[in-house]
Amino acid sequence: MADSLGVRVGRIISASAHALIDQVEGALPDAVMQQTLREIDAAIDEVRTELGKAIASRHLASKRLTEQSSRHEDLSEQVEIALGQGREDLAKAAIESQLDIEAQVPVLESTVADTASRERELEGYVAALQAKRREMEDGFQSLLAARKYAAEKVGAAPLGGNGPGVARRIDDATTAFNRVMAREGGSGVGRVDRGLDSRLAELDRLSRQNRVEERLATLRAKVAKD
Template sequence: MSESLKSRVGRVIAGSVHALLDRIEDQAPEAMMEQSIREADAVVDEVRHELGTVSANRHLAQQQHASLNRLHATLAAQIDEALAAGRDELARAAVARQLDIEAQLPVLETTLAEHARQETELTGFVAALLAKKREMQDALAEFRKSRAAAASSVAKAPGVSVDAAHRIGKVADAFDRVYERQTGLSGTARGSSLQQAAQLKELDDLVRDNKIAERMAQLKAVKP
C-alpha cells in the first residue's frame, strides 16, 4: 500500500466529527459531513482495489510455487531413471534444474508471506473504514435530527425569537463538543475502530496459532 493511501486511511479513521464541526461552525456542517462520508467511500474503493490486486498476485505466486514443486518431484523421478539407464549426463542436467528450483522456492515463499501480510492489513483497513463510515452516517443522522428538533421547538415556543433560539442552540452545541473532548463521555466512540480492528486481528492470529499447534501435535502423534 502506498504511503499516500495509507495516510488517507488514517486520516479518515482518526477524524472526529466534532472537530470538523469546530472548523466549519459558521459554514455548512451538513454538507461538509456528507463530503467526508463520500471521501470515506472513495478511500474504501481504493483499498478494496489494492486488496484485489494483492490477492491476485498471491494466487499467481501460489500457482508458481505449486508448479515448481511438481516439477522438482518429476525431476527426482527422472533422475532415478537416468541413473538406472547409465545416463549420468541426463541426470546431471536434471539435478542442475532441481538446484535452480530450490533457489527459487524460498524467494516465492517470502513473496507469499508478504502478500498474506498485506491482505490481512488491507482487510483490516476496509473493516475499520466501513466502521468509521457507519459512525459518520450515525453522527450525520443525529445532527439532522437535532436540527429538526430545534426547529420544531422554536416553532412551538411563544415569545422566543428565531435568532435568539439559534444563538442558544449554538452555545449548547459548543458546550457539548467541549465537554465530549475533555471527558470522552457521550457521542460516538472516536478512534475505537482501529483498536477494534487490531484486537480482531490479534484474535484471528491466536486462533490460527492454535490450529497450527493442533496440526503439529496430530502429525507428531501419528509419526512412527
C-alpha cells in the first residue's frame, strides 16, 4: 500500500496540465481540469487516511513504551524491597519481568521512530499534492484563457461554450481522460469524490500563509542585517 500510494503521488506530482490536455484527444480543457482536480483531491483524501493510521499507530506505540518504562522502574524498586526482606524468589520474578520488558522496548522504540518517519512522509505527500493542485488549476486557467483568446481572434466560439455537441464532447473528454489515467496507473473519474473538509482546507491555507510570513520575516531580517 505504501509503495503504490507513493507511486501514485509521484505520478500526480510529475504531471503537467498542458501535457495532459495534449494527450487527451479532442477533449474540453475545462472538463479535463475538473477531472484532474478530483483525482488530486481523492489522492489527498487517501493520503490523509493513511496519515491518520500512522498517527494512531505511533500514539499506541508511544503509550505502550511509556507504560513499559514505568513498569520497569517500579520493578526495580520491588527488587530492592524483596531483597531487603530476604525474598530472593520474588526478586528473581521481578527481574524476569524486567527482562521481558527490555526485550520489547527496542521494538516499541523502532515502531515509534518508523511511524513518526511515515507521518513526516505522508505530511510531505499532502503538502506536495496541495501545491500540485494549485499549480494545475493555475495552469489550466492560463491554458483556457489562451485558447479563448485565440478562438476569439479567429472568430470561433470559445472552447467549452454551450453550442451543439458540447455534451458529447464532454463525454469524449471523460473517456479520453480515463484512458490516459489508466495508461499512467491512475484511477480516472470513477473514484468517489469526497472532497476536502472546509475547516481542514482553511487550516491548510492558514498554515501555508504562516509559512510564507515566517520565510518573509527571515529574508527581511537578513536584508536589514546586510
